[in-house]
Each structure stands twice: as structure tokens, then as C-alpha cells.
Amino acid sequence: MNEHYDLAVIGGGSGGYGAALAGARLGLSVILIEKGEILGGNAVRGGVNCWEMGVGGTGIPFDLYKRMKQIPESIGIYSFGRHGSWYRREEERYRLLGGEQVIDPSMKYADSLLRHGCEGMGKDEPFCRKHWHGVPFEPEIMAKVMLDMLNETGRCRTLLNTAFTDVDTTENRVRTIQLDNGETITADTCIDGTADALVCKAAGVKTVFGQESRETYNEPGAPEQANQHVNGVTLIFRITKKEKPGLCPLPTGIPDEIWWSDHTPWVCMNHYPNGDRNMNMLPTLEGGEFMKLGYQKAREECLRRVYAYWHRAQTTMDEFQNYRISWIAPALGVRESNRIIGEYVLTQSDLLAGLSGQTHSDVITIADHAMDTHGRDTGRQGCGELAEPYGVPFRCLIPKGFRNLLIACRAASFSSIAASSCRLSRTMMQLGQAAGTAAFVAKANGLDVCETPHEELRQRLREQHVALDWPMPAETAAWIHQE
Numbered sequence: 244m245n246e247h248y249d250l251a252v253i254g255g256g257s258g259g260y261g262a263a264l265a266g267a268r269l270g271l272s273v274i275l276i277e278k279g280e281i282l283g284g285n286a287v288r289g290g291v292n293c294w295e296m297g298v299g300g301t302g303i304p305f306d307l308y309k310r311m312k313q314i315p316e317s318i319g320i321y322s323f324g325r326h327g328s329w330y331r332r333e334e335e336r337y338r339l340l341g342g343e344q345v346i347d348p349s350m351k352y353a354d355s356l357l358r359h360g361c362e363g364m365g366k367d368e369p370f371c372r373k374h375w376h377g378v379p380f381e382p383e384i385m386a387k388v389m390l391d392m393l394n395e396t397g398r399c400r401t402l403l404n405t406a407f408t409d410v411d412t413t414e415n416r417v418r419t420i421q422l423d424n425g426e427t428i429t430a431d432t433c434i435d436g437t438a439d440a441l442v443c444k445a446a447g448v449k450t451v452f453g454q455e456s457r458e459t460y461n462e463p464g465a466p467e468q469a470n471q472h473v474n475g476v477t478l479i480f481r482i483t484k485k486e487k488p489g490l491c492p493l494p495t496g497i498p499d500e501i502w503w504s505d506h507t508p509w510v511c512m513n514h515y516p517n518g519d520r521n522m523n524m525l526p527t528l529e530g531g532e533f534m535k536l537g538y539q540k541a542r543e544e545c546l547r548r549v550y551a552y553w554h555r556a557q558t559t560m561d562e563f564q565n566y567r568i569s570w571i572a573p574a575l576g577v578r579e580s581n582r583i584i585g586e587y588v589l590t591q592s593d594l595l596a597g598l599s600g601q602t603h604s605d606v607i608t609i610a611d612h613a614m615d616t617h618g619r620d621t622g623r624q625g626c627g628e629l630a631e632p633y634g635v636p637f638r639c640l641i642p643k644g645f646r647n648l649l650i651a652c653r654a655a656s657f658s659s660i661a662a663s664s665c666r667l668s669r670t671m672m673q674l675g676q677a678a679g680t681a682a683f684v685a686k687a688n689g690l691d692v693c694e695t696p697h698e699e700l701r702q703r704l705r706e707q708h709v710a711l712d713w714p715m716p717a718e719t720a721a722w723i724h725q726e
């Protein structure tokens with residue numbers, strides 16, 4: 244039997260969750276299909292337990308934050324502790340190869356809503372210390388609260404452990420969606436939140452992979468020739484204090500050395516609210532190696548590297564002998580893969596122009612994270628930190644030519660450089676919120692979602708406290724300061 248919904252969302256990561264919740268809250272009947280056993284995607288199964296600092300994030304992410312704050316040891320705001328770029332020999336025993344972010348109870352959510360205006364980590368320590376505050380959380384609690392919030396709408400059917408397998412498409416319209424539990428569903432609007440554009444690909448949308456050439460979009464920071472480079476992947480792990488200090492045994496078959504690089508990888512070390520540490524190696528495996536090995540073999544290799552890295556950390560920085568590995572993420576943290584070609588492609592020009600230079604009438608969220616290729620091609624023209632926030636147009640969510648299909652995940656219509664800034668978890672949630680809201684606005688007007696009236700969509704988003712301007716409008720600021 245076919246079940247029909249106003250909105251079908253495939254993928255329950257940050258983007259898919261935002262889409263499903265926004266649509267259901269506005270009254271749509273929604274189905275959310277997630278292949279994992281838990282919601283949250285990369286932020287939960289990939290172990291990325293932190294929303295990095297940045298503008299935007301005033302809509303559903305703030306709602307989620309407020310809900311989680313009611314649960315002890317669930318979420319916080321960090322300030323910088325140590326950072327390898329700011330090492331002071333006289334104060335620190337050794338240079339931490341990376342950065343440590345420590346939960347700071349004096350900080351509020353509003354403090355986490357700024358990134359731009361800094362020359363960079365190495366160059367501007369006072370700015371970073373004063374203004375950069377991310378939001379670390381306990382991933383499994385987040386996943387549970389996400390599910391609670393969806394269930395509370397009474398209008399969202401969430402299917403976990405269920406994958407979409409294919410779609411039928413005619414006349415640029417998704418007609419049916421097939422699931423691996425044998426169900427076939429139909430929906431007025433379908434939103435792809437799979438991170439890899441899997442629904443879009445199945446529907447025949449054009450996708451790209453790797454870096455575009457400079458002339459493709461006239462991006463000064465792009466390489467001369469297009470290539471297949473993608474960011475490295477990371478297998479995140481968690482460490483917990485142990486009773487007796489000492490080295491953890493190296494599992495059989497793991498060499499007593501870092502064999503894949505001539506240096507020890509840096510680590511971004513976020514504190515969990517309960518005091519454990521989240522270890523995010525930058526990276527565990529280069530993007531090219533990942534592509535060559537394929538997912539399963541890459542994960543096995545990453546696991547070996549995690550143990551070798553941990554051995555190195557314990558033998559060179561003795562504080563780590565007080566900790567043991569207590570959890571390794573079930574999913575690899577993959578930073579980028581396919582991206583679709585949409586009705587508009589966000590590029591480096593948008594990011595450099597910023598809101599003051601952009602002229603789009605359909606901006607649905609703002610962002611200001613650096614153009615961050617993790618040190619690859621360091622110094623590419625115009626890449627790095629931004630001077631002001633930029634807007635993401637709704638058209639980046641519409642696969643070119645498609646009528647009832649949107650995308651709300653890191654595979655939206657961004658150039659490689661734009662994606663390196665735009666892909667953060669809260670930005671993805673805001674894309675989702677815009678996509679779910681668009682499905683509602685389109686239905687209310689009897690239109691296909693690709694025809695959603697821009698001003699009405701933006702008005703609906705403002706009503707949900709989504710910041711579309713910078714500086715943040717007074718009403719949004721007042722809302723956020725209510726915390």
C-alpha cells in the first residue's frame with residue numbers, strides 16, 4: 244500500500260531533522276526516513292559533538308539547545324583553553340598538538356553566534372579568545388531530544404533503521420520513494436538530507452565531486468584545473484578519565500609509530516559536558532586515500548590509526564596517561580562528497596561579497612565560517628576567514644529543473660570552496676528549516692516547492708526567529724538573549 248505525505252524527508256542528520264521538524268510544526272504530515280539506528284547523522288553517529296561558532300543558528304538549533312539545557316550534563320558553551328598556535332613555553336609543559344575547548348559556564352548561547360572578523364587562529368589570539376565560543380553537547384542526548392521534538396508535533400512519522408533505496412521520477416518530479424522495508428511512499432515534496440545527495444542522484448540530478456577549476460565560477464581561490472580532491476575524513480573517539488594512570492596496551496598488529504605521515508596529526512579536543520574529551524584528529528585519513536580504499540576498508544584503516552595516534556599521544560603528552568579510549572564513533576566523519584547543481588550555485592564570490600554585496604532576494608540563512616580546506620592549498624587567494632557574513636539563497640536547495648524536490652544537507656548547490664564554509668551542523672539545520680518551511684508555503688499557495696514565493700518564505704522564517712540579516716535584528720537578538 245502507498246502512503247501519501249505532504250513531506251518526505253530522507254536522512255535524519257542535521258539538515259533532515261531541521262526540515263522534518265519545521266514542516267511538521269507548520270502542520271504538514273511528514274515522514275522522516277533514517278537508515279541509522281539513531282537521529283543526528285554526523286553530529287551523533289560520526290561523533291562531531293560540537294556546533295562551531297558562527298552567525299545563523301537562531302532558529303531550530305536554539306530551540307534544540309534550550310531543550311537540552313534542561314537536561315544535566317547535556318550541552319554547554321566553550322571557551323578556548325590551550326591551542327598549539329598560542330603555545331607559551333613558560334606556562335605549559337609541552338605544546339599540545341591541537342586545540343582544547345573547555346566548557347565555560349559564564350557563556351551564553353548568544354556568545355556562540357559569531358565567527359567573522361578575525362585574521363585566523365594563529366594571528367589573532369585575543370579576538371578568538373574573546374569571541375569564539377562553540378556549543379559542545381552529549382550526542383546521544385541530542386538524538387533523543389530530536390526524536391522527542393519530532394514526536395511532540397504529532398505529525399511526523401520517524402522511521403529509523405530504514406533506508407531509501409530508489410525513487411521514480413517523471414517530468415522532473417519525484418513520483419514514488421522506495422524503502423528497504425518494502426514500503427513505497429509518495430509525497431507532495433521530497434527533501435534529500437542524505438549528505439551525499441543520494442536521493443537527488445537517484446532522481447537524475449546532476450552532481451559534482453571535488454574542486455571546480457578557477458574558471459568554472461570565476462573563483463580566485465579555485466585551482467587552475469578541476470580535480471577530485473576532497474577534505475580528509477576523521478574517525479572521532481572519546482576518552483574518559485581512568486583510575487590509575489598508565490599507558491593503554493597497543494592492540495596486536497598496530498605498529499608503535501605513526502606510519503602514515505611525517506608528523507603527528509593535530510587534534511581538536513572538545514570537552515563533553517561530563518568532562519570526557521572528544522578527539523577529532525585533523526584528519527585520520529586523507530580524502531584521496533579514503534576514496535581509494537572505499538568506506539569499509541577506510542574505517543578499518545582509521546581504526547588502526549586511532550590506536551597508533553593514541554599511543555603516540557600517551558607517550559609524548561603524559562596527561563593522556565590519565566585517560567582511556569571509552570568510545571569510537573560507529574560512522575566515519577566524512578567532510579565532503581557529492582554536491583548537486585541547483586538553480587543557483589553558491590560560490591566564493593558570494594562569500595567574499597558578504598551580505599552587503601549580495602543582491603539575492605531569497606536568502607534563507609546566513610553563515611560566516613571560514614573557507615576552510617584544512618590546510619590543503621594553504622594561501623589560496625581569498626580563502627580563510629571572512630570579513631562579514633554571507634547569505635545562502637533558497638535556490639541552492641532546488642536541484643536544477645526539478646519541481647518537488649529539495650536538498651537540505653552538505654551536498655546542496657555549493658562550489659567546493661563555498662561548501663568548505665557552509666557545511667557546519669547548525670547551518671545545515673537552518674537549510675533544513677528553510678526547506679521544511681518552503682514545503683509548507685508552497686502547499687499553502689497550491690504551488691510546487693520550486694515556485695515557493697521568496698518573500699513569504701523569508702517572512703515565515705523570521706516568524707521562527709531565523710536570522711536573515713546581520714547585525715542580528717533586535718527581535719531575534721532579544722529572543723536569543725531570553726536564555
Ligand SMILES: Cc1cc2nc3c(=O)[nH]c(=O)nc-3n(C[C@H](O)[C@H](O)[C@H](O)COP(=O)(O)OP(=O)(O)OC[C@H]3O[C@@H](n4cnc5c(N)ncnc54)[C@H](O)[C@@H]3O)c2cc1C
Nearest residue numbers: 254256257258278284285295406407437438576652653668
Ligand atoms: C570530522 C568532522 C568534524 C566536523 N566538525 C564540525 C564542528 O566542529 N562543528 C560543526 O558545526 N560542524 C562540523 N563538521 C561538519 C558537520 O558536522 C557536517 O557537515 C554536518 O553535520 C552534515 O549534516 P548533514 O545533515 O548534511 O548530513 P549528516 O549529518 O551526515 O546526515 C545525513 C543522514 O542521512 C542518512 N542517510 C544516508 N543515506 C541514507 C539512506 N539511503 N536512507 C536513509 N537515510 C540515509 C545518514 O545515516 C545520516 O543520518 C564536521 C564534519 C566532520 C566530518
